[in-house]
Amino acid sequence: MVRLLWTVCALAFVISMALYPRVVFDGAALGLKTWWNIVFPALLPFFIASELLMNFGVVHFMGVLLEPVMRPLFNVPGAGSFVMMVGFFSGYPIGSMVTARLRSEGLCTRIEAERLMSFTNNSSPLFMLAAVAIGMFNNPKVGLLIAGAHYLSNLTLGLGLRFYGRDGRERYPGPPHRDGSIIRHAFQRMLQVQREDRRPLGKVMGDAVRSAVTNLLNIGGFIILFAVIIRLLTTAGVIDALAGILGMLLLPLGFAPGILPALGSGFFEMTIGSKLASEAAAPLIQRVTAVGMILAWSGLSVHAQAASMIAETDIRMKPFIMTRLAHTALAGLYTYLACSWFAPLEEATAPAMAAAGGWQALAPYTHAKIFGFFLAILAGVILLALLAHLAGSLRLFFLRLKR
Template identity: 40%
Template sequence: MLRYWLRPASLPALLCAALLLLGLYYPAASLNASVRGLTIWWEVLFPALFPFFVLSELMLGFGIVHFFGTLMDPLMRPLFRLPGISGFVVAMGYISGYPVGARLTAQLRERGQITQAEGERMVAFTTTSDPIFLIGAVSVGFFHNAALALVLAAAHYGSGLIIGLLARFHEPRAPGTPPAAAKPGSRFLLSAAVSAMHEAMQADGRKLGRLLQDAIGSALRLMTVVGGLVVFFSLVMELLTKAGTLDLLAAGLQTLLDAAGLPLQLSASFVNGLFEVTLGAKSSAETGAPLVHQAAVAAWALSWAGLSVHAQIASILSHTDLRYKPFLIARAVHGILAFALVYLLWGWLGP
C-alpha cells in the first residue's frame, strides 16, 4: 500500500488529500478565501471577460475573423509562420488579456481552420495581460505611479512579440495552413477579404438569434470554469499560507536571489506571482526594494501569468489536441525576457 502512494502518479491524489485536510483544519480561512475568489471573479473577471467571449463567437459566425485574416495574411506568414487569421487573435488577445487569445485559438482549431502546430504557436503568442489591467490596476492601483506603465508595457508586450518570433521555430517541419486561393474578380486584397467574410457567413448558416444564443451559452460555460478555477486557487494559496508552505518556498528562493544579487525581500512577490498574477504584481509594489526591482518582478508576474491562468488555459486547450507543454515553456521564457527587459529599458523609459 505504501509503495502505491509513493508512485509519482499518486502525487495529485496526495496533494488533494492534503488540501482537504487543511481545509477541514482551517474552515474559516477556507470560507473567506473562497468568498474572496468569488468576489474577484464576479466583480472583476466576469464583466471584463464575458463581453469579449460573446463578441469573439459572434465575430466568428459573421466571418469578421476571416475578413481580417485575409488582410493580415501577407504579414503574419513571413514573420510568425501563422495564417492571417491569427492576426485577429493576436489583436484580441493583446486587447482583452488572458485567456481570450487561447479561447479564440481553440475555436479556430476545433473548426479545422488552423493546424495543431499553428494553434500552439498562437496560444504562446497571444497570452498577455490586457492594457487596462497593466495600466489601471498595476501601475496606478498598486504602484500609484502612472509613468511606470510605459516601461511595464514595453517589457511585457515587447517580450511577447519576441515570443511570437521565437514560436515560429516550434515544430519547424510541421505543414502550415495553405493560403486561401484567390477568387475570380478578387485581384485586390480588400476584395478578397470581403469575399472570405461572405463565404464564412454562408458556411456558418446560423441566424442572428441562434448565433447570439449560442455565443452567450458558450461564454457562460467558459466563465463558470474560469470562476471555479479562480476560487480554487484562492483557496489553495490561503491554505498553503496557513500551512507555512509559501514561507518555505520564499525562504528557498532567497538563496537564488542572493546569488543573483537581487533584494531578498522580492522572494515573497515571486512566490505569490507563481500562483496568481494579481497577488504577484500587488506584493511586488509593497516590498521595500528599489522601484526598478519591483517593476521587474511585476513584469515577470504579468508575463508568467500565474498558475491560476495556466489552469484556465489548460482547461480551454483540453477540448482540442493543442498541448499545454509549449504554452508552459513560452510563459517561462516570456517571464524571463520581461524581467530582463525592465532592466534594459529602465534608463530610457523608467519613471
C-alpha cells in the same frame, strides 16, 4: 502514477480545508471578489465580441487579408491575426480560447496553434494600466513601462517561435490563391461563412452570450480555487519555502529579500502576487520588475484556465509553459532596462520626486520616450525576423536550383 499523485494532492487539499476552514473562507472570498470586480466585467464584453466576430466570419476575412503578413513574421496563418488582436487587447485566457476554436475549425495546424497560444496570451491592458499602475502603485507611468515590456517580450517570443516545429508533417494550405484584389477575396470569404451559417441573428447572439458566460464561470472557479490554495500554502509555510528557492536564483542578481514572498505567491496567482510585490520592502525598480515577471509568468491559475480551454483539442501545454518561462525572463529584463533608462529614481532623484508625486512628476515627453524605446526594440526584432525569413527563403531557392 500521475493520477495517483493528483489523488494524493486532492486528499491533502480536502484535509487542509477541514483543518483551516477560516483560511479557506477568506481565500474563497478574496478569489470571488477578484473575479467579480475585476475579471468578469473586464473580460465579458471581449468574450462576447470575439464569439460574434468569429460567427460573422471576421476571422476568415482577416485570415485572407493578413496571410502575407502573419506567415513571414510569425509562421502562422492569417487567421492568427485575429487571435493576436483579441489576445493583446483583452487578456488571459481568451487567446487560448480563440486558438482552440481555430484549431477545431481546421484553420491552423497543431504546431501553428501551439505557436499562437504561446505568444498571444497576455495580461489585459486595463489590468496593467489601471489595476496595477494606479490601483497598486498609484502611478500611471509604471503601467506604461510594465505594459510596454510585457507586449514587446511576447512579440519577441512570437517572432522566435516561427522556427518551432518547422519540420511538422501537418500543413495548413491557407487561403486559395486567386488573381485580383486580396481585399475583395477577403470579403468574399467572409460573406461565404455568413451564408453557410443558417442560424437567425437572435440565436447567434444568444449562443455567443451563453458561451462567454460559461467560459467566465469556468475561469472564476479556477481563480477561487487558486486563491484558496495560496492561503493554505501560505499558512503551511510552502510559499516561504518557495521564496527561499527563488532567493537562491535572484538574491545573487541583487533582488531584495522582501520581494521573494511576492514572487512565490505570483507563481500560483498573478493578481495576489502583483499586489504583494507592489507593497514589498524593496526598491521601486525591483518591485516594478517583479510585477513584470509575475504578469509574464501569469501564474498556475492562468495555466489551468488555458489548459481547460484547449482540453478538447490536440494542442499541447508544454510549449505554452516553456514560453511562459522565457517570457518571465525576457519581460523582467525589458522592464528593468526600461526602468533604469527612464526612471533611475531611488537614489539621486527620489527626494525631489517624492514631493511632486514620484514618477508622475516626469516631463510630458516621457510618454514619447517610452513609446520610442519599445518601438525601436520591436523594429530591431522584426528586422532580425525578416532577415532570418529571407535567409531561409534564399536557402530553399538555392537548394531547388541544385536539384
